[in-house]
Amino acid sequence: MKKIFEIGIIAGANGLKGEVKIFPCSGVARNLIEQKYFIANGKHFAVEYSRLQGKYIVSKFEGVDDRDKAERLKGTVLGIKRENAAPLADGEYYMEDLIGCIVYEEGRKLGTVGDILETGGNDVYSVIDDAGVEILVPAIKQVVLSIDIDGRMIEVRLPEGLTDDDYI
Numbered sequence: 001m002k003k004i005f006e007i008g009i010i011a012g013a014n015g016l017k018g019e020v021k022i023f024p025c026s027g028v029a030r031n032l033i034e035q036k037y038f039i040a041n042g043k044h045f046a047v048e049y050s051r052l053q054g055k056y057i058v059s060k061f062e063g064v065d066d067r068d069k070a071e072r073l074k075g076t077v078l079g080i081k082r083e084n085a086a087p088l089a090d091g092e093y094y095m096e097d098l099i100g101c102i103v104y105e106e107g108r109k110l111g112t113v114g115d116i117l118e119t120g121g122n123d124v125y126s127v128i129d130d131a132g133v134e135i136l137v138p139a140i141k142q143v144v145l146s147i148d149i150d151g152r153m154i155e156v157r158l159p160e161g162l163t164d165d166d167y168i
Contacts, residue, residue, distance in 0.1 A: 004039055004079040004097050007032055013070035014058050020070045022057040022078060031086040038078040045078070057150050064128045093147060102146070103127045103137065110135060113154065124155075 008022040024032060033050040046062040064070050085094065092094075095116045103110045103125070111129035116139075125141040137143060137156055146155045 003082050005075055005082060005085055005096050006079050008078045011072045012074045012077045016067050018064040018066050018070045019058050019060045020073055022059055023081045035080055035084060038080060040076045040078050075104045093149060097149050101154045103156055105156050105158055
């Protein structure tokens, strides 16, 4: 399991005092405004303050005191340590932990989770088989039967009509 979660990308400067706009990669932005520091390129950025601004988080880092310094950080990918991530409820998983898991249906390997699409209603796992074909699996309890993060396995029951095999 990864020890550092990528949580956002600096989209640019905000104002003249060195604030940066952070676009969250996934999850809920409000979980990130409590962070005391972010990690980028092996360097720690101590956070003086953060606030929500629309879909962005606006943060002020120690030592970044003007717009020019903030603008130089544009495109920087920010991370946090796993232990500083928001706690999870039972049955919830970090996206970082699901990516790379092998997906099975009744013992048959379907492929590997390559990405997770956030659709609003429910997440969708992009599962890529050995031939490079993508299957989009809705992450709902009627479909996802079990998840074993330590074993890197997900067991599913696909709805009829979800794969090309159903039409042949």
